Amino acid sequence: MLVFALKRFVVGILVMLAVSTITFTLTNVAADPARTIAGEGASAADVEAIREAYGFDRPIIVRYGEWLGGALRADLGDSYRQRRPVVDVVMERLPVTMSLGGLAFAIAILAAIPLGIIAGLRPNSWIDRASLTFALIGQAMPTFWFALLGIVVFSVTLKWLPVSGSSSLSHFVLPAVVLAYYATPTLMRLTRAGMIEVMQSDYIRTAKAKGLRTGKIVLKHALRNAILPLVSVAAVQFGFMLGGSVVVETIFAMRGVGYLAWESITYSDLPVVQAIVLTIAAIYVVLTLAADIMNAWLDPRLRSN
Amino acid sequence: MIDASATAVAVKPLRAQTVLEVKGLDVRLPTQSGILHAVRGVSFDVALGETVCVVGESGCGKSMTSLAIMGLLPNGAVRTADRLAFSGKDLTGLTERQMSDLRGDKLSMIFQEPMTTLNPVYTIGDQLTEPLFRHRRIGRQEAYEKAEAILERVGISGAKRRLGQYPHQLSGGLRQRVVIAMALMCEPQLVIADEPTTALDVTIQAQILHLLKQLQREFGMGMLFITHDLGLVARLADRVVVMYAGQVVESGPAKDIFERPVHPYTQGLLRCIPIPGRTERGGRLGAIPGMVPSLIGGIEGCSFRSRCPAALPRCANETIELQDLNGSHSYRCVLDAAAGNDAWKRNAGSMEKTA
Amino acid sequence: MSQATSEAPVSTFAAPRFPIRRMLRHRSFVIGAAGLGLIVILAAAAPLITWHDPYAQDLMNRRIPPIWYAWFWDHPSAGWHHPLGTDNLGRDYWARLVYGARISLLIGFSATLVSGLIGTFLGVAAGYFGGRVDLVISFIITTRLAMPVILVALATVALLNSTLLVITMVLGLLLWDRFAVVMRSATMQARSQEYVTAAKAIGCSTPRIILTEILPNVAAAFTVIATIEMATAVLYEAALSFLGLGVQPPLPSWGLMLAEAKEDIFFSPWMITLPGIALFVLLLSINLLGDGIRDLSAPGGRS
Numbered sequence: 001m002l003v004f005a006l007k008r009f010v011v012g013i014l015v016m017l018a019v020s021t022i023t024f025t026l027t028n029v030a031a032d033p034a035r036t037i038a039g040e041g042a043s044a045a046d047v048e049a050i051r052e053a054y055g056f057d058r059p060i061i062v063r064y065g066e067w068l069g070g071a072l073r074a075d076l077g078d079s080y081r082q083r084r085p086v087v088d089v090v091m092e093r094l095p096v097t098m099s100l101g102g103l104a105f106a107i108a109i110l111a112a113i114p115l116g117i118i119a120g121l122r123p124n125s126w127i128d129r130a131s132l133t134f135a136l137i138g139q140a141m142p143t144f145w146f147a148l149l150g151i152v153v154f155s156v157t158l159k160w161l162p163v164s165g166s167s168s169l170s171h172f173v174l175p176a177v178v179l180a181y182y183a184t185p186t187l188m189r190l191t192r193a194g195m196i197e198v199m200q201s202d203y204i205r206t207a208k209a210k211g212l213r214t215g216k217i218v219l220k221h222a223l224r225n226a227i228l229p230l231v232s233v234a235a236v237q238f239g240f241m242l243g244g245s246v247v248v249e250t251i252f253a254m255r256g257v258g259y260l261a262w263e264s265i266t267y268s269d270l271p272v273v274q275a276i277v278l279t280i281a282a283i284y285v286v287l288t289l290a291a292d293i294m295n296a297w298l299d300p301r302l303r304s305n
Numbered sequence: 306m307i308d309a310s311a312t313a314v315a316v317k318p319l320r321a322q323t324v325l326e327v328k329g330l331d332v333r334l335p336t337q338s339g340i341l342h343a344v345r346g347v348s349f350d351v352a353l354g355e356t357v358c359v360v361g362e363s364g365c366g367k368s369m370t371s372l373a374i375m376g377l378l379p380n381g382a383v384r385t386a387d388r389l390a391f392s393g394k395d396l397t398g399l400t401e402r403q404m405s406d407l408r409g410d411k412l413s414m415i416f417q418e419p420m421t422t423l424n425p426v427y428t429i430g431d432q433l434t435e436p437l438f439r440h441r442r443i444g445r446q447e448a449y450e451k452a453e454a455i456l457e458r459v460g461i462s463g464a465k466r467r468l469g470q471y472p473h474q475l476s477g478g479l480r481q482r483v484v485i486a487m488a489l490m491c492e493p494q495l496v497i498a499d500e501p502t503t504a505l506d507v508t509i510q511a512q513i514l515h516l517l518k519q520l521q522r523e524f525g526m527g528m529l530f531i532t533h534d535l536g537l538v539a540r541l542a543d544r545v546v547v548m549y550a551g552q553v554v555e556s557g558p559a560k561d562i563f564e565r566p567v568h569p570y571t572q573g574l575l576r577c578i579p580i581p582g583r584t585e586r587g588g589r590l591g592a593i594p595g596m597v598p599s600l601i602g603g604i605e606g607c608s609f610r611s612r613c614p615a616a617l618p619r620c621a622n623e624t625i626e627l628q629d630l631n632g633s634h635s636y637r638c639v640l641d642a643a644a645g646n647d648a649w650k651r652n653a654g655s656m657e658k659t660a
Numbered sequence: 661m662s663q664a665t666s667e668a669p670v671s672t673f674a675a676p677r678f679p680i681r682r683m684l685r686h687r688s689f690v691i692g693a694a695g696l697g698l699i700v701i702l703a704a705a706a707p708l709i710t711w712h713d714p715y716a717q718d719l720m721n722r723r724i725p726p727i728w729y730a731w732f733w734d735h736p737s738a739g740w741h742h743p744l745g746t747d748n749l750g751r752d753y754w755a756r757l758v759y760g761a762r763i764s765l766l767i768g769f770s771a772t773l774v775s776g777l778i779g780t781f782l783g784v785a786a787g788y789f790g791g792r793v794d795l796v797i798s799f800i801i802t803t804r805l806a807m808p809v810i811l812v813a814l815a816t817v818a819l820l821n822s823t824l825l826v827i828t829m830v831l832g833l834l835l836w837d838r839f840a841v842v843m844r845s846a847t848m849q850a851r852s853q854e855y856v857t858a859a860k861a862i863g864c865s866t867p868r869i870i871l872t873e874i875l876p877n878v879a880a881a882f883t884v885i886a887t888i889e890m891a892t893a894v895l896y897e898a899a900l901s902f903l904g905l906g907v908q909p910p911l912p913s914w915g916l917m918l919a920e921a922k923e924d925i926f927f928s929p930w931m932i933t934l935p936g937i938a939l940f941v942l943l944l945s946i947n948l949l950g951d952g953i954r955d956l957s958a959p960g961g962r963s
Binding site: 201202206298 | 375405407414416421425427435440471484487488
């Protein structure tokens with residue numbers, strides 16, 4: 001078990017290293033950082049001066065090594081636009097995104113699992129068909145369009161919720177629902193499929209033969225087995241949500257990491273973009289690690305080897 | 306509690322008490338190509354301390370019969386019966402809730418596949434104690450002590466350690482012992498065992514059978530043993546019910562069935578197993594040619610006639626009822642018992658001659 | 661005819677067949693195919709079914725509502741001249757929607773082609789060779805999954821150029837992960853079949869085995885993933901364009917139209933409704949088609 005966790009941890013470190021290499025190459029080779037800093041109308045001489053001042057004239061390997069060294073000390077350079085450490089810029093925006101993601105994830109799980117269980121217990125019933133239709137619509141509904149419709153209905157017409165911002169809890173409701181709505185169908189379909197399969201298994205028949213009540217059979221014997229494949233997918237979905245926050249935060253003008261990413265991309269503030277990609281990758285790596293550990297906790301067969 | 310069980314054991318041998326009565330049991334399953342009439346008017350009963358074996362090929366309705374008694378038929382299946390009673394209590398009128406009060410308590414079941422009948426994510430102890438918590442008012446400690454005692458009783462060494470283990474850490478034979486222990490947790494009056502040894506190695510099969518016999522004697526319970534293996538029937542059964550195409554074709558005391566089988570199907574089955582002293586060494590065992598008829602829709606006449614060596618024209622259109630031979634032995638054939646018996650003896654005799 | 665096929669001996673290594681009758685009886689397959697087919701035909705016939713240049717601005721006739729505003733609310737300027745109205749620059753909405761379908765389909769299809777090639781190459785290699793190759797490729801897949809698609813796509817497109825080619829290539833280079841994962845397991849399954857062992861035993865070369873034995877057997881899985889990924893690519897193109905970093909004006913992309921309509925959300929809600937519905941119908945059709953193909957290619961019908 002410990003060896004297993006340790007192995008996954010090492011893989012996680014390697015993944016982070018690979019992601020950092022890719023993003024560094026992308027931001028330093030695909031674009032000329034000196035030109036970016038100098039701006040559109042700068043003269044060739046100005047660009048050269050900046051190139052020398054920032055050390056962009058040195059070989060890329062050297063610069064990457066230097067940057068990586070800094071990254072290990074939690075120093076990812078300075079924002080071109082805000083002229084202060086990138087780490088500070090990103091960190092102060094992280095709470096909004098994490099709350100949004102967490103809230104959306106909670107909504108998705110709380111909608112997907114009960115719906116999936118009910119649909120899986122009665123395949124082809126009206127509730128099953130309704131959930132599948134809901135899943136189909138959810139998968140075909142672009143997040144940003146759903147967000148706009150939400151604004152039209154709840155903010156403009158009904159005036160129940162604020163249009164934009166991130167200063168109070170009510171600002172989080174619509175964005176979180178929008179973000180959750182996209183992830184729910186996948187999780188619901190997976191729960192449903194797992195439930196249908198598990199309910200036909202021999203150990204459920206055994207549980208019935210013991211005289212156990214339906215509630216106990218479903219919640220104790222079936223659910224734990226049915227959600228095993230869900231755990232790792234849920235982790236991936238949470239990662240997707242953080243990525244999807246770019247769209248949602250931009251629409252609702254929430255001051256989170258996603259909105260920061262969009263701003264930084266439009267202003268070519270590459271160190272910030274790079275740091276955000278790394279942060280989200282790191283969260284993803286931690287989430288998958290957590291999912292592996294949770295799976296091992298749920299399924300004793302994984303624990304023994 | 307100890308006193309009560311002691312008196313129960315003392316009373317039982319005096320008068321065999323019927324624990325299960327089945328009369329005219331029918332099971333219909335909806336399928337894509339029509340209604341499958343899986344069990345057709347099956348009748349038998351089981352007394353406390355008695356082993357009744359239901360024998361037949363796969364698809365003859367024997368498993369459906371057991372599931373129908375347990376109330377565990379698949380969704381959509383329809384069960385009807387003239388009488389289906391457990392300890393004199395009618396089961397047909399019970400709600401699912403009342404039925405579940407019986408299951409795992411006085412009426413329990415042992416399933417075929419030890420590899421999949423246990424839930425992989427819970428410990429043995431957890432799964433063993435579940436029937437106790439469901440049907441008895443019992444503390445955690447007492448429940449685990451009882452589970453340990455029963456595990457020891459079914460021949461598992463180091464029972465205490467096993468309670469904390471998961472199914473995948475146990476071998477197939479051990480798991481089947483756990484499944485048996487689970488069925489015995491509440492000291493049932495009737496255990497239905499559906500091919501409990503089919504998935505096991507031959508040596509382990511023998512151990513498990515021996516164990517079941519012993520436990521039955523000890524607990525004084527009735528046992529309904531479902532199998533396709535006549536070899537097992539010979540070692541276990543007090544009485545035998547032979548099923549074919551959803552119907553009982555012959556039933557009676559084990560001794561009668563093995564020595565004086567009447568129905569050509571029973572005779573065919575018996576020819577398929579080697580019997581020491583009777584079957585020729587190195588000779589051929591019998592086989593029954595042909596296929597079981599489809600159980601979808603009605604069957605005209607005798608369902609075995611297409612495979613029957615003694616079929617007559619009348620077998621095709623007459624409805625053949627069970628005929629009583631001597632009060633305990635009955636069969637479903639147009640042949641009279643004497644003729645059937647003669648055919649069997651001649652055949653057996655010819656076997657001995659060639660040997 | 662169907663009698664004959666059902667009685668024919670079942671050969672285990674026949675590629676899954678798609679009997680026309682079974683396909684026509686499958687509801688989601690039919691609806692999906694019809695929806696996608698309709699959009700493809702509209703996009704292809706765009707010059708024939710529109711009577712305005714999608715780029716022609718008409719500042720005198722801005723924000724004309726669709727025709728049903730004339731039917732139900734007697735709106736004076738709505739009419740057949742602009743059946744779906746005009747946008748904030750007076751461009752014909754119907755023409756822009758129809759030409760926009762071309763962009764969605766083009767990017768969706770080409771990006772899927774690119775990602776399908778990359779993913780299949782990696783997946784088949786990992787599944788067929790196993791061992792170290794599998795280890796390295798699995799690591800590449802994990803790394804790819806750790807990178808947030810939309811963010812990396814936005815940044816890359818912004819750094820390079822927002823041309824259709826760049827958008828297509830960036831999406832293609834980012835969306836191959838599902839192909840790789842599914843092709844890998846499908847290949848592993850195909851590789852363990854007897855006929856592959858037999859092909860090896862008679863001395864077939866590795867490329868030949870992959871081409872003639874493995875690829876035909878992972879084709880069904882490929883089709884299913886291709887539909888899912890095409891929907892994903894269409895969605896990402898729209899999202900990039902919506903955020904202003906994808907398809908650039910004045911090209912008519914549905915995502916871009918939504919972004920432009922965002923300003924008019926209070927007074928002309930139909931302007932965000934129409935491109936959204938178009939996008940929704942396209943995605944729904946592709947998903948339904950994918951579900952249908954998955955069901956029909958599964959051996960026992962519905963899986």
